[in-house]
Amino acid sequence: MLEPSKNANPINGKDGLAHDPREPASDASPLRHDWESGEVLALLTSPLLDLVDQARAVHRRCHSQADVQLASLLSIKTGACPEDCKYCPQSAHYAKETGLEREALLDVDDVLAEARAARQAGATRFCMGAAWREVKDGAAFDSVLAMVKGVRALDMEACVTLGMLTEAQAGRLALAGLTAYNHNLDTSPEFYGEIITTRSYQDRLNTLARVRHAGIEVCCGGIIGMGESVQDRARLLQTLANLDPHPESVPINTLVAVPGTPLEDQPPVDPLDLVRMVAAARIMMPLARVRLSAGRRNLTREAQILCLLAGANSIFYGDRLLTTANNETADDLALIEDAGLRVQPAKV
Ligand code: SAM
Ligand code: DTB
Ligand code: SF4
Numbered sequence: 001m002l003e004p005s006k007n008a009n010p011i012n013g014k015d016g017l018a019h020d021p022r023e024p025a026s027d028a029s030p031l032r033h034d035w036e037s038g039e040v041l042a043l044l045t046s047p048l049l050d051l052v053d054q055a056r057a058v059h060r061r062c063h064s065q066a067d068v069q070l071a072s073l074l075s076i077k078t079g080a081c082p083e084d085c086k087y088c089p090q091s092a093h094y095a096k097e098t099g100l101e102r103e104a105l106l107d108v109d110d111v112l113a114e115a116r117a118a119r120q121a122g123a124t125r126f127c128m129g130a131a132w133r134e135v136k137d138g139a140a141f142d143s144v145l146a147m148v149k150g151v152r153a154l155d156m157e158a159c160v161t162l163g164m165l166t167e168a169q170a171g172r173l174a175l176a177g178l179t180a181y182n183h184n185l186d187t188s189p190e191f192y193g194e195i196i197t198t199r200s201y202q203d204r205l206n207t208l209a210r211v212r213h214a215g216i217e218v219c220c221g222g223i224i225g226m227g228e229s230v231q232d233r234a235r236l237l238q239t240l241a242n243l244d245p246h247p248e249s250v251p252i253n254t255l256v257a258v259p260g261t262p263l264e265d266q267p268p269v270d271p272l273d274l275v276r277m278v279a280a281a282r283i284m285m286p287l288a289r290v291r292l293s294a295g296r297r298n299l300t301r302e303a304q305i306l307c308l309l310a311g312a313n314s315i316f317y318g319d320r321l322l323t324t325a326n327n328e329t330a331d332d333l334a335l336i337e338d339a340g341l342r343v344q345p346a347k348v
């Protein structure tokens with residue numbers, strides 16, 4: 001079973017980085033799984049431009065194509081979730097205050113029509129989210145499997161986020177062709193209980209282990225701006241990077257403070273703190289796709305470009321995230337072009 005690692009392995013490599021036999025290439029950054037929280041804190045608090053320089057160097061070595069993946073999101077089952085995540089408008093615990101209406105699971109055909117439209121607009125990954133505590137076997141899960149198969153048949157990557165699941169359910173998702181499973185750790189093990197009380201950090205790690213065991217890529221990241229300390233951010237990154245293998249996909253969200261949720265009055269995050277998180281994630285998980293996720297609407301173009309410079313190489317694309325608004329697609333395409341980057345092309 002995975003546990004948040006506090007390993008104290010010696011640092012033995014060039015540039016202070018330990019070496020691993022699965023190094024991606026001789027001149028690329030080594031993959032480490034023995035990060036100590038003090039080192040991560042030192043990274044997060046180092047002079048900003050030094051941090052960005054270091055992240056940029058890792059990014060250039062490990063990602064030869066300067067591409068940005070466009071991933072589109074769809075909420076396939078909205079609201080009435082029994083979990084009490086304080087940031088989430090979909091929790092049933094805050095439904096009276098948020099006024100969010102519960103919606104039934106969407107039809108497979110409607111979901112696939114959305115996926116086709118996302119592909120047409122330039123997305124190469126389609127992520128489907130259900131406000132479930134856990135997957136339950138039955139007609140709804142069978143429909144999700146059909147959605148996954150349908151998205152894969154469009155030659156898009158398919159990601160789902162459905163809450164906790166069993167080994168058998170992970171196996172069925174793998175057989176359906178699922179590319180990745182999103183299951184965020186959200187924050188540090190220490191701060192977690194301030195945000196969610198209906199499940200534990202260890203529950204999250206157990207689900208991640210099942211996903212990995214089934215051969216599905218892991219999409220796992222977190223949120224900043226929930227009142228956590230910089231030490232908590234360091235511990236989140238440490239826990240993510242000490243997973244072996246690293247998550248292939250690391251979404252970095254900034255809190256969307258939705259009215260009616262307990263975190264509605266959180267002050268906005270300093271965008272430079274987001275740049276720091278992205279840069280540290282890039283340095284610590286060199287091969288991962290680091291996703292500049294929720295909260296982009298509050299960022300200037302310049303702040304977003306700094307995140308892309310610091311190693312982010314994906315954005316959520318489309319006018320909605322799950323239940324909240326996202327940036328305009330035309331603005332996003334212009335941003336990528338103006339930054340001199342290119343959109344990851346669709347498979348032909
Ligand atoms: N129920 C599933 C679960 O918790 O894994 C899937 C859906 S959940 C909405 C997916 C992720 O979205 C959460 O883990 C959290 O990191 C992120 N998220 C949800 N609400 C957010 C908000 N208001 N601001 C930023 N990120 C948010
Ligand atoms: C992730 O880390 N962020 C996305 C995706 N994975 C599923 C979700 C963001 C949700 C933001 C709030 C909302 O729109 O409901
Ligand atoms: Fe439910 Fe996921 Fe929202 Fe938590 S984050 S309330 S588990 S939908």
